[in-house]
Amino acid sequence: xxxxxxxxxxxxxxxxxxxxxxxxxxxxxxxxxxxxxxxxxxxxxxxxxxxxxxxxxxxxxxxxxxxxxxxxxxxxxxxxxxxxxxxxxxxxxxxxxxxxxxxxxxxxxxxxxxxxxxxxxxxxxxxxxxxxxxxxxxxxxxxxxxxxxxxxxxx
Amino acid sequence: xxxxxxxxxxxxxxxxxxxxxxxxxxxxxxxxxxxxxxxxxxxxxxxxxxxxxxxxxxxxxxxxxxxxxxxxxxxxxxxxxxxxxxxxxxxxxxxxxxxxxxxxxxxxxxxxxxxxxxxxxxxxxxxxxxxxxxxxxxxxxxxxxxxxxxxxxxx
DNA sequence: CGGTTTCGACAACCACGTTGACCAGTTTAC
DNA sequence: GTAAACTGGTCAACGTGGTTGTCGAAACCG
Numbered sequence: 001x002x003x004x005x006x007x008x009x010x011x012x013x014x015x016x017x018x019x020x021x022x023x024x025x026x027x028x029x030x031x032x033x034x035x036x037x038x039x040x041x042x043x044x045x046x047x048x049x050x051x052x053x054x055x056x057x058x059x060x061x062x063x064x065x066x067x068x069x070x071x072x073x074x075x076x077x078x079x080x081x082x083x084x085x086x087x088x089x090x091x092x093x094x095x096x097x098x099x100x101x102x103x104x105x106x107x108x109x110x111x112x113x114x115x116x117x118x119x120x121x122x123x124x125x126x127x128x129x130x131x132x133x134x135x136x137x138x139x140x141x142x143x144x145x146x147x148x149x150x151x152x153x154x155x
Numbered sequence: 156x157x158x159x160x161x162x163x164x165x166x167x168x169x170x171x172x173x174x175x176x177x178x179x180x181x182x183x184x185x186x187x188x189x190x191x192x193x194x195x196x197x198x199x200x201x202x203x204x205x206x207x208x209x210x211x212x213x214x215x216x217x218x219x220x221x222x223x224x225x226x227x228x229x230x231x232x233x234x235x236x237x238x239x240x241x242x243x244x245x246x247x248x249x250x251x252x253x254x255x256x257x258x259x260x261x262x263x264x265x266x267x268x269x270x271x272x273x274x275x276x277x278x279x280x281x282x283x284x285x286x287x288x289x290x291x292x293x294x295x296x297x298x299x300x301x302x303x304x305x306x307x308x309x310x
Numbered sequence: 311c312g313g314t315t316t317c318g319a320c321a322a323c324c325a326c327g328t329t330g331a332c333c334a335g336t337t338t339a340c
Numbered sequence: 341g342t343a344a345a346c347t348g349g350t351c352a353a354c355g356t357g358g359t360t361g362t363c364g365a366a367a368c369c370g
Contacts, residue, residue, distance in 0.1 A: 006289060008269030011276070012177045014292040019170035021296055026167075041326075057348055069327050071349065076325080093335045093348040114163030121166070121295055129291050134161060136280050136288050137169040141176055196357070212317060224358055226318065231356085248317040248366045315368070324359075330352090337346070 022117050029113045035106050037080050045073045046082060046099065046107055053098040055088075082106060177272050184268045190261050192235050200228045201237060201254065201262055208253040210243075237261060 023040055030038060048054065048062040060070030074097055077083045082103035088094035099107065122130050178195055185193060203209065203217040215225030229252050232238045237258035243249035254262070277285050 005273070005282070005286075007266065008271070008273040009266060011273050011285075011289060012174050012181075012269065014289055014296060015170050015174035015177070017296040018292045019167050019174060022167045022170070039325090055348070056350095065326090066328065067348075068329085068350080072326070091336070091348080095349070111162065111164060114167065116163070118160070118163040118166050124295055125291050127160070129287070130166075131160075132284070133288055133291050134166060134169055136284050137173045140276055140279055141169060141172040194356090210317075211319095220357090221359065222316095222318075223320090223360085227357070246317080246367070250318070311370100313368100313370085315366105317366080318364095320363080321361085322359100323361105324357105326356090326358105328353100328355075332351085333349090335346105335348080337344100339344080340342090 022114070025117055026110060026113050030106060030109060033109055035109070038082070038106055041073065042077055042080075042082065043106075043110060045070070045077060046103055049083060049097055049099060049103075051099065051104070053086075053096045055094050056097060059097065077103070177269070180272055181265060181268050185261060185264060188264055190264070193237070193261055196228065197232055197235075197237065198261075198265060200225070200232060201258055204238060204252055204254055204258075206254065206259070208241075208251045210249050211252060214252065232258070 026043075027038070027040070030036075044063060045059060048059045054062070056071045056074050057067040059074065060067040063070060074083060074085070078085060081100060083097050084100055085095045085097055088096045118130065125133075181198075182193070182195070185191075199218060200214060203214045209217070211226045211229050212222040214229065215222040218225060229238060229240070233240060236255060238252050239255055240250045240252055243251045273285065280288075
């Protein structure tokens with residue numbers, strides 16, 4: 001006979017709880033390495049800036065928010081010492097946002113931490129299950145909302 | 156040799172994209188049924204209120220936010236017509252927050268929509284895969300952060 | 311009874327998003 | 341080459357969802 005399917009609302013809850021547990025753990029670890037002020041939103045922004053820098057408008061487009069919102073986030077990241085603004089010699093309007101060493105540090109550390117976190121999932125589920133989980137998700141998530149285009153939808 | 160594991164950051168991104176795609180679709184459908192103003196946060200709050208009602212402080216505790224924040228959310232939900240405040244005859248301090256028919260409607264509709272959404276995942280992945288995905292997640296998410304205790308972490 | 315706790319509300323504040331407006335600088339079209 | 345159109349960054353006003361602190365009224369408990 002048919003297996004008793006759980007109610008549909010459990011799926012989003014589980015996805016969210018899984019995501020959240022990873023993000024919470026990430027920020028616990030980051031805080032333990034001196035990055036106590038950085039918040040999930042900042043991580044997405046730093047990722048959007050990337051190693052080569054970007055303009056505020058570009059960041060906004062990558063994140064799916066207005067350039068004004070991106071500008072505010074850059075203000076905040078600059079105040080925290082994660083990025084710095086530099087004039088663009090080829091375009092006097094543009095300000096190039098670049099990661100500081102501290103900003104780069106949070107990015108590389110995040111990558112390490114995520115790798116370690118994934119490894120703990122492999123420990124508990126096995127590599128096959130984790131790969132399966134990833135391929136399953138990859139086939140159902142609409143590619144347009146991936147990889148960035150993240151914030152703003154919650155509030 | 157070892158299979159090439161994806162970088163660790165892909166896992167949270169996939170989880171989030173999966174969650175987000177479901178929530179986005181939910182709110183598209185709700186909007187199509189007249190619930191155009193309700194936001195994801197409100198859904199969690201309505202769920203926390205439940206069919207028997209709750210006080211604002213209780214809602215705050217269930218959601219993991221302050222009673223003041225819960226009170227503001229209740230204000231908004233009341234303005235949108237999803238809940239109403241009633242005096243508690245057994246405790247003159249308390250105000251009982253109850254779902255209006257409209258509030259109940261959004262909840263029952265959400266349940267239907269989530270069921271339908273899960274069914275589309277089953278169509279694309281097969282029942283076994285979806286069940287597998289759910290059991291995998293169930294084993295790795297810390298039970299303390301489940302099922303509620305949701306908002307406030309992002310901002 | 312009196313001390314402590316709890317509920318709901320008010321105020322001030324913060325983080326992060328939105329629009330609209332504006333200037334300065336760059337591109338494009340004629 | 342100049343005028344028009346577009347683009348980048350910033351300022352202002354506002355909305356929403358959080359926070360803490362304070363407070364009076366009601367309930368609980370010794």
